[in-house]
Amino acid sequence: MNLIEFVKSNWREVLTLTGEHLYLVLFSMLFAVVAGIPLGILVARRAALKRAALGVAGILQTVPSLALFGFLIPLPLLGGIGARTAIVALILYALLPLVRNTVTGIEGVDKSVREAAVAMGMTGRQILWQVELPLALTVILAGVRVATVISVGVATIAAAIGAGGLGTYIFRGLRQNDNTLVLAGALPAALLALAADWLLGLLETRLDANRKRRAGTTRGAHRARLWQCVAVAAVALVVAAVALAAWRGSQPKGAAGAGMGHASVPVRIGSKDFTESIILAEMLAQELEARGAPVERRYELGGNLCHDALVGAQLDVYPEYTGTSFTAILKHQPVSDARAVYERVRSDYAERFKVEVSAPLGFSNDFAILVRGADARSLNLRTISEAIPHARGWRAGFGQDFMSRADGYSGFARAYDLRFAARPREMDLSLTYRALAAREVDIIAGNSTDGLIAALDLVQLEDDRRYFPPYEAVFLARRDALEQNASLAAALRSLAGSIKTDEMRRLNHEVDGRQRAVADVVGEWRRGRGFSVSPS
Amino acid sequence: MSAPLPFVQFRNVGYAPQGAASGAIISELSLEIFSGETLVLLGESGCGKTTTLRLVNRMLLPTSGEVLVAGKPTSEWDAISLRRSTGYVIQEAGLFPHFNVERNVALVPALEGWTGERVRERVREMLTLVGLDPEIYAARFPGELSGGQRQRVGVARALAADPPLLLMDEPFGALDPLTRASLQNEFARLRARLGKTVIFVTHDVREALRLATRIALMRAGRIVLLATPGEFMLTDEPLARAYLETLRLDENRTAPASKHGG
Numbered sequence: 001m002n003l004i005e006f007v008k009s010n011w012r013e014v015l016t017l018t019g020e021h022l023y024l025v026l027f028s029m030l031f032a033v034v035a036g037i038p039l040g041i042l043v044a045r046r047a048a049l050k051r052a053a054l055g056v057a058g059i060l061q062t063v064p065s066l067a068l069f070g071f072l073i074p075l076p077l078l079g080g081i082g083a084r085t086a087i088v089a090l091i092l093y094a095l096l097p098l099v100r101n102t103v104t105g106i107e108g109v110d111k112s113v114r115e116a117a118v119a120m121g122m123t124g125r126q127i128l129w130q131v132e133l134p135l136a137l138t139v140i141l142a143g144v145r146v147a148t149v150i151s152v153g154v155a156t157i158a159a160a161i162g163a164g165g166l167g168t169y170i171f172r173g174l175r176q177n178d179n180t181l182v183l184a185g186a187l188p189a190a191l192l193a194l195a196a197d198w199l200l201g202l203l204e205t206r207l208d209a210n211r212k213r214r215a216g217t218t219r220g221a222h223r224a225r226l227w228q229c230v231a232v233a234a235v236a237l238v239v240a241a242v243a244l245a246a247w248r249g250s251q252p253k254g255a256a257g258a259g260m261g262h263a264s265v266p267v268r269i270g271s272k273d274f275t276e277s278i279i280l281a282e283m284l285a286q287e288l289e290a291r292g293a294p295v296e297r298r299y300e301l302g303g304n305l306c307h308d309a310l311v312g313a314q315l316d317v318y319p320e321y322t323g324t325s326f327t328a329i330l331k332h333q334p335v336s337d338a339r340a341v342y343e344r345v346r347s348d349y350a351e352r353f354k355v356e357v358s359a360p361l362g363f364s365n366d367f368a369i370l371v372r373g374a375d376a377r378s379l380n381l382r383t384i385s386e387a388i389p390h391a392r393g394w395r396a397g398f399g400q401d402f403m404s405r406a407d408g409y410s411g412f413a414r415a416y417d418l419r420f421a422a423r424p425r426e427m428d429l430s431l432t433y434r435a436l437a438a439r440e441v442d443i444i445a446g447n448s449t450d451g452l453i454a455a456l457d458l459v460q461l462e463d464d465r466r467y468f469p470p471y472e473a474v475f476l477a478r479r480d481a482l483e484q485n486a487s488l489a490a491a492l493r494s495l496a497g498s499i500k501t502d503e504m505r506r507l508n509h510e511v512d513g514r515q516r517a518v519a520d521v522v523g524e525w526r527r528g529r530g531f532s533v534s535p536s
Numbered sequence: 537m538s539a540p541l542p543f544v545q546f547r548n549v550g551y552a553p554q555g556a557a558s559g560a561i562i563s564e565l566s567l568e569i570f571s572g573e574t575l576v577l578l579g580e581s582g583c584g585k586t587t588t589l590r591l592v593n594r595m596l597l598p599t600s601g602e603v604l605v606a607g608k609p610t611s612e613w614d615a616i617s618l619r620r621s622t623g624y625v626i627q628e629a630g631l632f633p634h635f636n637v638e639r640n641v642a643l644v645p646a647l648e649g650w651t652g653e654r655v656r657e658r659v660r661e662m663l664t665l666v667g668l669d670p671e672i673y674a675a676r677f678p679g680e681l682s683g684g685q686r687q688r689v690g691v692a693r694a695l696a697a698d699p700p701l702l703l704m705d706e707p708f709g710a711l712d713p714l715t716r717a718s719l720q721n722e723f724a725r726l727r728a729r730l731g732k733t734v735i736f737v738t739h740d741v742r743e744a745l746r747l748a749t750r751i752a753l754m755r756a757g758r759i760v761l762l763a764t765p766g767e768f769m770l771t772d773e774p775l776a777r778a779y780l781e782t783l784r785l786d787e788n789r790t791a792p793a794s795k796h797g798g
Contacts, residue, residue: 116630118595119703120644120693121619134634 003187006180018188020164024083024155025192028090029148036095036147037140040102041128050103057096065089065157066302073161073305074312081270081298081309086158086165093154094147101143105136138208145200152193156185160273160302166192171273171300174430178515266294267481267488270309270318273300274429275511275518276365276449276504280319280473282522283499287491290526304328311353316481317488321365321471322357325349327407334407338364338470349476356482358475359496363504367402367412367468368448368460372436376459383464384416387443396420397441399429407469409445415467433458449501451509473499498529542568543606543701543733544592550600551587551757561587562757565601571700574727574734576744578779579754585737588754589703592735593622605701620644623694623702623732627709629686631678637663637689638674644697662692667722684715691723695730704736708743720746741779745769753779 007014043053060068072078072085109132117127133140159167169185172178267288271281278299285295298315307329309315325345326332330352335341342360349355369384381387402408403426412418425441432444437456446453448460475492482489503525510521544567551562562584569575577585590596591603594615602609605618631640639646641659650658663670666688678686687707694702708716724747727734738744744751745765753761753768753776761773768776 110628110630110633112626112628112630113632115626116624117632119593119619119622119624119626119630120647121616121622122643122647123616126647131632135632 003180003183006184010184014169014184014188017164017166017168017185018192020083021152021155021166021189021192024086024090024158024163024165025148025151025196027083028087028151028155029094029144031087032091032094032098032147032151033144035091036098036143037102039095040099040140041106041133043099044103044106054096054100054103057099060092061096065093065154066160068092069157069161069302070305070308073308073314081162081301081305081314083158083163085161086155086163090151090154090158094151097143097146097150098140101146102136102140105139105143106132108139109135138204141200141204141207145197145204148196148200149193152189152196156189157302159300161305162298162301168300171302174428265484266296267485268296268298268314268316270301270306270315271299272306272318273302274447275451275508276447277319278518279504279507279511279522280361280475282518283495283525284317284319284475284491286519286522286526287495288487291487291491293485293487293491310355310476310478313478313480315478316485317475317477317492319361319473320476321473322360323364323366323407323469323471325357325476326469328405331406334411334467334469336466336469338472341470342472342474345474350479354479356477356479358477358492361473361475361495362497362499363449363501364470364472365447365449365504366463366471367408368446368450368453369463370436370444370446370453370458370460371442372439373457373459375442376461381459381461383462385464387461388416388418391418391420391443394420394442395422395440396424396443397427397432397435398424398445399432400426401429402445412445412467415465449504449508451505451507451512454505455509455513473504541571541607542604543571544569544735545604546588546591546601547604548601549591549598549603551584551591551596552599560599560757562591562598565757565759567752567759567762569733569735571733572731573749574736574747576736576738576748576751577754578738578741578744578751580739583754584757585739585754586705587757589705589735589737592701592703593619593624595619620648620697621699621701623697623699625687625690625694625702625704625707627706629678629690629707631686631689631693633678636675636677637668637681638670640678640689641692641696643693648697658696659692662696663689665695665726666692668692682715683711684719687711687719691726695732700733702732702734704734706738707736709738709740716743723747741783 039053043050063071068089069085072088073081078085078088113131113135114127117131122130155163155165156167156170158165159171166185166189169181170189171185173181173183173185269281269285269288271277281297281299285297288295298309301309301318306315306318306320310318322338322341322345323334326341327334330345330348332344342357346357349357369387371381371387375381379387379390381390398409403424409424420443425435427435429446432441433446433450433452433456435441436444436458446458446460452458453460475495477488477492507521507525510516511518546565546567549562549565550560552560565584565588567575577588579585587596591598591610592605594610594613597611602611604610605613605622610618632643635643638656638659641662642655645655645658659674660670663673668685668688673681673685673689678689681689690707694704708719711719720743727747736744736747745768748765750762750764751768752759753763753773755775761768761771761776763771763776769780771777
């Protein structure tokens with residue numbers, strides 16, 4: 001499907017996401033301007049504050065956005081998952097250009113002009129409003145311009161914490177190996193950035209032209225026009241923000257409609273930002289809805305945000321893998337015995353987080369060492385050990401996750417005594433599949449249930465030295481949520497042992513390879529398994 | 537005239553930034569400036585001329601001694617009202633680039649809350665006074681004026697609220713010699729007409745001799761000679777002799793060209 005067709009058939013969703021994106025940017029910029037410009041004025045007046053303030057703002061700017069989101073999630077008031085956290089993060093990013101440009105603009109006012117203003121008997125406030133701010137205005141505006149463009153870019157990452165926006169398409173597209181989807185997110189975002197830059201640039205040149213205006217028109221008219229311009233912009237901004245806020249408020253949050261008659265609090269279901277996690281979360285969501293329990297879907301959370309949100313009581317339940325919990329969260333050394341891993345995770349979570357681990361869902365999603373099918377056939381490779389002699393001529397590409405985990409690359413290379421032609425390329429996991437298929441790399445570490453394995457004709461090499469720990473799929477649920485909501489426990493019981501590995505691979509492929517909606521794929525799977533559809 | 541009251545009086549004034557005794561810019565300075573006179577502070581850069589000027593309108597407060605304006609120490613004056621009743625002209629004029637000429641000249645009257653009609657009338661009067669046609673220049677912006685025109689606007693701005701005292705910090709220093717000479721002449725005429733008390737800072741001995749009723753020659757934060765231009769020409773004070781020497785050298789070396797420069 002090409003981009004134009006995609007946009008034609010999904011224009012409503014494209015508009016919704018663009019609206020969400022605009023809402024994030026406008027709201028955060030509104031707050032950032034209100035906070036940043038006065039802060040800049042204050043800083044320009046106190047030399048002692050300047051270094052500290054610009055230093056802090058500069059450090060904030062260098063914190064990677066996903067990490068900043070991670071820090072914010074557990075915070076009360078500011079944190080949580082959703083638009084609020086994203087707006088707080090966007091404000092923090094916008095502060096540096098705003099504060100710095102305000103300071104630069106004010107300090108850039110000609111010394112003799114300031115001296116004259118003081119000597120004429122202007123008060124500090126008169127100097128600020130009649131001299132410093134008007135003369136600094138274009139520089140401050142340039143800061144607003146830069147901050148806005150940065151915000152449009154950073155707001156794409158906000159999709160990782162469930163704040164929506166055009167990043168949703170970009171992440172989904174990367175995950176599903178779908179360029180059209182990536183473009184459907186990236187192109188409108190780029191257009192938004194260009195539009196914001198152009199509009200603010202227009203305002204900037206207009207103000208500048210006003211200052212150097214030739215003789216002819218009277219001052220009154222010139223000031224009136226300036227105020228008109230500012231007023232129209234302010235009104236447009238407020239109207240847009242309010243309209244968006246109202247419109248967002250009217251959108252139903254998740255499909256909570258099924259629980260008519262139940263006054264109970266909805267179960268907040270999270271998922272990570274890859275297809276399988278979303279499918280599993282959706283299975284639970286539909287199971288709960290079939291039982292008449294309302295749910296709130298908070299899918300596609302990046303990194304370890306699910307865990308943070310669960311522990312921070314922002315989520316009630318999300319799908320996880322025992323191996324991930326065991327090594328990445330509980331920080332144990334990798335162990336290959338599935339039973340031992342499960343039991344340890346269960347007891348540690350109960351003790352440390354007051355979180356219960358469901359019975360295994362029936363499949364495990366292990367690290368899968370993958371090569372191209374053509375290579376596997378021509379070299380007659382079945383196991384990782386058989387690949388060792390060839391590895392010296394190969395380039396490897398691994399996801400950031402695999403490169404950094406205790407049970408990832410370093411242990412793996414040691415266990416098999418593997419040497420590659422060059423240091424492995426570290427890249428986004430979903431990009432490694434493309435890189436392998438495109439012969440940019442020759443070996444990657446994927447997920448064993450990934451739908452792309454079959455779709456791209458890749459072959460999984462057997463872990464014959466049993467290095468990788470087991471990654472059994474389970475649900476992690478907060479104990480208080482289980483106590484409050486009996487149907488959650490029942491739904492988890494009914495999903496136990498219900499999904500086999502090849503079935504999971506097929507479901508993943510339905511979504512990633514054939515680009516079908518997760519809800520449809522899960523609904524079809526439920527009908528095929530004879531799950532009851534009507535509420536009991 | 538029997539002993540008129542000094543309009544501005546320095547009483548044993550010292551000034552050091554942050555009170556550092558070693559880094560004093562002004563020390564033991566005593567000086568009386570009478571109504572209607574033009575006192576020129578003459579000296580090399582860094583000798584404390586500008587600091588002395590800034591002590592008068594409370595841009596700075598003395599760290600020792602006191603400065604009296606109209607009989608009241610500057611420390612007891614409200615800084616804002618003192619500055620609004622004191623005209624101030626600086627080297628680069630310091631015009632507000634985002635205000636047109638009219639608004640620049642109208643600055644202090646507007647701050648003082650004059651009515652619009654009175655302000656406009658005053659602006660026309662002031663521009664005419666400094667030799668700029670209001671019809672042509674009122675609506676222009678400083679960026680559209682020559683250096684000499686900017687300086688005229690600076691003088692008009694300083695005079696707009698009719699202050700009795702005018703402080704001028706090398707007002708003609710950045711101008712080319714021809715413009716400078718013509719502005720000096722016009723200023724001399726203007727001063728005679730308006731009867732203002734003027735304190736004028738310069739490092740140009742020629743300018744000092746031309747404009748001053750008295751010259752205070754400064755070195756390292758002190759006054760080394762206080763004299764009328766006539767006395768200045770005849771003094772034995774070494775620094776004054778050195779200044780006069782440059783004048784003579786100047787004339788010898790550039791005799792033909794100085795016809796234009798003078």
